[in-house]
Amino acid sequence: MNDNDQKYEAIIAALGLPGPRVTPAMVEEVLAMVAYDTRVIPGTTTTIAVAILPSGFVLATGMSACAARENFNPALGIEMAISKARDAAREAIWKFEGYRLSQALYEVRQGVAGSALRQIRSVLSVKGLPDRLVGVEQIKACLATTEGYTPHEVRVIHEKAELDDKADSLMRFFNSEVFPVLPKDERDRLSAQWRAMGVYSSILAERIAAFRPVPGSQDAGASQ
Structure with a gap:
């Protein structure tokens, strides 16, 4: 749970809002099940990461790239692409879990x-x-x-x-x-x-x- 989530969880608790809702803990639980498939596009410095649920459903993608080839590091590119895919997947989970509850x-x-x-x-x-x-x-x-x-x-x-x-x-x-x-x-x-x-x-x-x-x-x- 990030600082922003903690802030709003505290506000919701203080207001005593009783209705059913999606919580950060629920989102993180789903996010923990996500796997990431990565690949470097041949001939480029672009790395793609795909966030995939166990069911095979694709939640989101992330991409990293560098302008100068001499700066390209495959391991770093994969890490950055996964980080972006994870952030996008987290937002997608909020949306999909909200839809499912609604x-x-x-x-x-x-x-x-x-x-x-x-x-x-x-x-x-x-x-x-x-x-x-x-x-x-x-x-x-x-x-x-x-x-x-x-x-x-x-x-x-x-x-x-x-x-x-x-x-x-x-x-x-x-x-x-x-x-x-x-x-x-x-x-x-x-x-x-x-x-x-x-x-x-x-x-x-x-x-x-x-x-x-x-x-x-x-x-x-x-x-x-």
Whole structure:
């Protein structure tokens, strides 16, 4: 851990920030597993070092060179190239581990939201509501007997279901024969709309994940 890492670790500890995060110790643990493949480019003073994880994934590369051939020392060139590759690999590990943690947290939120949505749909199915009652009216018809979620929470869950259905429909339209012949500006606007729907859905998922689980469900048992 360098001085800068120590500084910010102390600040984070002082602030008492509780959320999951990537730490310098985690990064250094991965960095310790990195191997370096080096080679001198024939006919030059350039040395290349490639930082490789045990899986074979290339994290980064480093390069050293000297302008005057009489200054070229192969051992020194390898050392400098590895040093640069290690620094670049460390930065890459921060980025990739951050992505992996962020994706895991997102999947947890989506999983909780999906569980809540399945529970609500199960309630609707058990109630055997008439087929003519659809969408919002179907939800309203069972609000009085839906346990565990308040009416506004049920509306948020239903809102996410409707939004996801619309996003799925738009994605199917992207794969249709009509979409490619639309003007480019319109295709760009539809793509931007689909991305915005994804952000909107993620926000709703976070809200749903914060709702209390339905009594009697597996989520409720796990939270006790």
